[in-house]
Amino acid sequence: MKKIGIGIMGLGVVGGGTYEIIRANREAIIASDGIAIEVKKVLELKAERMDKLNVPAAARTANLDDLLNDGEISIVVETMGGIEPAKSFILRAFAAGKSVVTANKELLAKHWAELEKAAKKNGVGLYFEASCVGGVPIIRALDLSMQANVIQQITGIINGTTNYILTKMTEDGSDYAAALKEAQNLGYAEANPAADVDGWDAVYKLSILSSIAFNTCVPLDRIYREGITRISAEDIAYAKEMGYRIKLLAIGKLNGKKVEAHVHPCLVPEEHPLAGVRNSYNAVYLTGDHVDDLMFYGKGAGAHPTGSAIVSDIVYCAGQKKHRYAFFKNDGKLDKGIKFVDDFASKYYINVTVLDKAGCLAKVAGVLGRCGVSLEQVLQKDAKGKDKAVVVYMTHESGEKAIARAVGIIDKLDVVERINNIIRVI
Numbered sequence: 447m448k449k450i451g452i453g454i455m456g457l458g459v460v461g462g463g464t465y466e467i468i469r470a471n472r473e474a475i476i477a478s479d480g481i482a483i484e485v486k487k488v489l490e491l492k493a494e495r496m497d498k499l500n501v502p503a504a505a506r507t508a509n510l511d512d513l514l515n516d517g518e519i520s521i522v523v524e525t526m527g528g529i530e531p532a533k534s535f536i537l538r539a540f541a542a543g544k545s546v547v548t549a550n551k552e553l554l555a556k557h558w559a560e561l562e563k564a565a566k567k568n569g570v571g572l573y574f575e576a577s578c579v580g581g582v583p584i585i586r587a588l589d590l591s592m593q594a595n596v597i598q599q600i601t602g603i604i605n606g607t608t609n610y611i612l613t614k615m616t617e618d619g620s621d622y623a624a625a626l627k628e629a630q631n632l633g634y635a636e637a638n639p640a641a642d643v644d645g646w647d648a649v650y651k652l653s654i655l656s657s658i659a660f661n662t663c664v665p666l667d668r669i670y671r672e673g674i675t676r677i678s679a680e681d682i683a684y685a686k687e688m689g690y691r692i693k694l695l696a697i698g699k700l701n702g703k704k705v706e707a708h709v710h711p712c713l714v715p716e717e718h719p720l721a722g723v724r725n726s727y728n729a730v731y732l733t734g735d736h737v738d739d740l741m742f743y744g745k746g747a748g749a750h751p752t753g754s755a756i757v758s759d760i761v762y763c764a765g766q767k768k769h770r771y772a773f774f775k776n777d778g779k780l781d782k783g784i785k786f787v788d789d790f791a792s793k794y795y796i797n798v799t800v801l802d803k804a805g806c807l808a809k810v811a812g813v814l815g816r817c818g819v820s821l822e823q824v825l826q827k828d829a830k831g832k833d834k835a836v837v838v839y840m841t842h843e844s845g846e847k848a849i850a851r852a853v854g855i856i857d858k859l860d861v862v863e864r865i866n867n868i869i870r871v872i
């Protein structure tokens with residue numbers, strides 16, 4: 447049996463979950479992997495968090511040096527989140543010869559190159575399975591089990607909070623704010639929930655996942671982003687009526703040297719496997735040129751699912767003779783020949799309030815036609831105001847630019863009161 451001393455920086459939701467798993471499954475991990483994980487120090491300023499988990503007095507500290515100077519600690523778990531002080535603490539842990547396991551997707555997506563360089567210089571490891579899709583072992587699968595393939599597409603529900611909110615709005619008719627509050631109480635939401643609902647969290651994860659999957663740099667500023675704050679109860683109801691669920695999707699595609707990456711709400715056909723991914727569950731749907739389609743599914747947020755990925759990284763790190771890096775490329779410089787596509791193609795749902803008079807519906811359809819956007823179906827509903835109607839236009843696949851041109855013209859038509867929403871469709 448090999449003893450591995452660890453230090454935990456941050457005993458919030460994920461750090462606390464990690465601590466509990468190590469305590470609960472210590473013997474099981476020894477039995478399966480021959481590794482005894484000993485939590486030597488926990489760095490946390492809030493005493494009540496330590497009390498709640500009965501952290502022994504000898505392990506408690508509010509001083510990073512206690513953790514860095516402990517010669518029995520070889521792995522440091524960073525579960526503080528955010529950029530600073532997490533980044534400086536990690537760099538100091540590397541300098542002290544300690545490997546790091548982190549769940550910090552924002553930090554990795556923004557500063558991978560610097561962190562990797564420092565880890566390599568010190569000959570220590572940097573592992574981050576918990577940064578994407580909570581308990582689902584997607585990073586290890588991409589790194590170690592997909593070598594036979596060129597991965598062509600990744601489509602994922604990779605934010606638990608937004609999936610929880612959209613599920614509650616769809617199935618229980620919950621109000622957006624109440625559903626967000628529940629997600630916060632359940633420990634899914636980021637400290638600032640705008641990171642979830644505005645799509646940033648999913649952008650960080652897509653940058654990490656698609657960069658690994660496509661083996662090329664996918665910088666944050668090349669990823670199109672739109673959050674869920676404009677999705678209304680009406681959009682959800684109309685989508686349902688047409689056989690769709692609304693989900694926040696993260697999509698990455700590789701076609702030869704062309705890459706596209708985008709995060710936005712999407713209407714997903716009810717029969718698509720991603721439509722059935724509910725609540726805080728996440729899923730990543732991959733297409734490889736030989737393996738064909740694969741779907742990875744599980745809890746994408748929360749103390750124990752995310753803690754599970756951290757503990758798996760601790761065990762994995764402890765078993766490495768020579769650390770592995772460099773499968774994540776995200777230093778901001780594009781690889782030679784790689785082009786990012788911003789005029790990507792989608793089908794669209796366009797929800798418009800028009801005057802309820804002869805010819806109004808056709809005027810909007812006419813603009814779409816003149817801009818080269820072909821229609822798949824049209825749904826007309828009564829609007830709340832008198833003499834008005836809500837019309838939902840579902841288009842065939844069109845480029846972003848053609849849709850933007852058409853919407854610009856439609857918005858100015860005298861028969862159009864308001865464009866209520868525009869949502870992509872897969």
Ligand code: HSE
Nearest residue numbers: 605606607634636747
């Ligand atoms: N806020 C994140 C989510 C936590 O909701 O998915 C897991 O990364």
